[in-house]
Amino acid sequence: MPLHVPxxxxxxLRSVLTALGSPTAVHEARTPSLRAAQGPASPEMPLPVHVLDRITPTGASATRLAGWRFLIRAGNRAVAAAETMLTPDGWAFSRFFEGPYIAATELALAQAEAMKQPYQPRLLSVPELYMLTLWLHGDCAADGATGHPAATDLLVPLAPAPPGIAAHRPHRVAELLPVLTLRVTPAPLLGSPA
Known part of the structure; x- marks a missing residue:
């Protein structure tokens, strides 16, 4: 198995299990698939969610850990996801959600499983582009909560991806980061018309 999940x-994990065990939390969740799930639902595939706050002109990235995301499986498929966030009192359940990124994450993870090289899966969010990627980190022994994308790591944009960026196509960070840099860098202001 080439994926080494941190x-x-x-x-x-306890906060997600508690929320799943709470009929109130599940009922109030705006996730019809989770409410309609037959049988027990369980959190699987914990992925640290890192946010790409900025890309420097030299192409270096500044990331921070925003939380942990768990796919919620009922039966043989993921029906929702649960997110946790770090609070002053420690890790706490944030929300349940569903949408296209659930299936896209499952597809990208299956693609990564088929690769020959081992990776540590993470999620990397690029808020300025409304973009989420599966970040395949090459150091499988690293702490999943820390670090920055290495030039040789892979980023797999999840669908829906921004226009002009192919979803589910692995890109080396060194190849995709310059494209992202161009997208998030504001265009220079031109002089006013005379």
Whole structure:
């Protein structure tokens, strides 16, 4: 198995298990698939969610850990996801959600499983582009909560991807980061007309 999933913090997992066990939390979730799920639902595939806050002119990236995302499986498929966030009191359940990124994450993880090289899966969000990628980190022993994308790591844009960026096509960070840099860099202001 080429994917080495980093362990989620125990309090983050406990908070998701508690929310799943709470009829109120599940009922109030705006996830019809989770409410309609037959049988027990379980959190799987914990992925640290990193946010790309900025890309410097030299192409270096500044990322931060925003939380942990768990796919919620009922039966043989993921029906929703649960997110946790770090609070002053520690890891806490944030929300359940569903949408296109659930299936896209499953597809990207299946693609990564088929690769020959081992990777540590993470998620990398690029808020300025409304973009989410599966970040395949080459150092499988690294702490999933820390670090920055290495030039040789892979980024797999999840569908829906921004226009002009192919979803589910793995890109080396060194190849995709310059494209993202151009997209998030504001265009220079031209002089006013005379």
């Amino acid at each position: 362990p989620a913090p125990a309090p983050a």
